Amino acid sequence: MDGATGVFVLIGACGAGLLLLGLVGAGLIGLVSTGVGGASGQTVAAFVGMFGFAAAGASLLLDARGPGAVAAAGAIGVSAALPTAVLVIRLSRWAENIPTDATPRRADLVGAIGVVVTPISPPRSGEVRVRVAGHPVKLHARADEALPLGADVFVIEATSHATVVVEPLPPLS
Template sequence: MPTTVQIVATGTLIFLIIGGAGVAVLALALLGTELLQFGHVDLDGPVSLETVAGFAGAFGFGAAIVNELLGGGTPGRIAAAAAGGVLAAVPTGWLASRLSRAARNMRTDATPTRDDLVGALGLVVTPVPLNGYGEVRVRVAGQPVKLNARADHPIPVGAQVFVVQALSETSVHVETY
């Protein structure tokens, strides 16, 4: 016959395993692993995986804490521990749902294209020879980008230039500024 201490330890262990599994699934879901994705990629169903995982994690850990505090050696105390887990899990699941939805729907800037290079101001970092390529550093969308550069005449290191044509995604035609 198991003792009360063994029942409490077993109940707590089961709740901790539920909580750990919930946290592991939540971490994978938030990292974008598309765990358990069925059907269409954008189809989450009525409840997102992040919500379920957050709920399960909070339920498991909350119930384990309450189970230890109550000394859950009886079915009634284990049920009370589970109820305490639900009290912790509902707001956590709601918060996980709101945060994951906010992250998914976050607005981002458009990805810069080669057309965004035209008109950019820059600085020569490797001399641009007459019939070859040098290197320039320009700012595109606020980020410094180093590009191969051609010009109609030689341009020395340190000269300020502007881009008149984007020859490719990584090379431009420049003139002195």
Template sequence: MATGTLIFLIIGGVGVVVLTLALLGAELLHFAHPDADGPVPLEVAAGFTGALGFGAAIANELIGGGSPGSIALAAGIGVLAAVPTAWLAAKLSRAARDMRTDPTPTRSDLVGSLGVVVTPIPANGYGEVRVRVAGQPVKLNARADRPIPTGTQVFVVDAPSDTSVHVETY
């Protein structure tokens, strides 16, 4: 293996390490001022570096680069591979960051939901009900005006807290 190829492989490996850290959430460029965004997203820099290194290493081996001119040609081919890779990384990371999501459910979303009693509700105490909120089953503490046995269908009429509800039979 030529020395130029080894250097390009090391550059590509650095790109992979930086990409791994970026995907794991490490903000390498934010150590001086945590609220400042760098001029280039970390994913883009990692994609560019990795594609440059690996693309140039492949080109250097195919060319048989031993002279400075052929190493420069391999580096140019690596840049030709790195630019579209960085552009694609920018588009994909921007799409992931700007993706619309549903709002986080709140306790007001509990009111009006249907559920079932999973632990009997006594007259002056708490039992448990299972309701669906945003399509997900949630088990909550429940009070009622009168005792309700296990397995009874209930309707949530109030949510005094995020983890407790007031229910009536359905």
């Protein structure tokens, strides 16, 4: 490997290293997250990495020994790095704007129907499993009367994010 190819490989390795740091959390301490000129650190790292590795490959293929061949290898590196940076920008924007459901709140527990999974015997609490936003949730539960394992219940109050007051559901007849 000649000198130009080695320099291009080193540049590519630096870009890949920055990208790896950004992915494993170095952005939390501000090493990669700031970027350059409004671009994210990951975009800059992807550009530098692709530039270096593409230019190294072009340098090998062109047998770049003179300044013109090194410049051509660099131009090939830039032509490969620009679409990569655009792709990273688009993927980042897409990931930032993924719609999500609202986080369930304590008030969303009221009205949920569930089942007793640990018997409730006043004044001690038991546990119930209810569905909130389609997900099963196990909660501490209190009731005015004893409720056996497997009893169907209705949540009438959410006293905290993990404790509810329940009533037995009347039998369906």
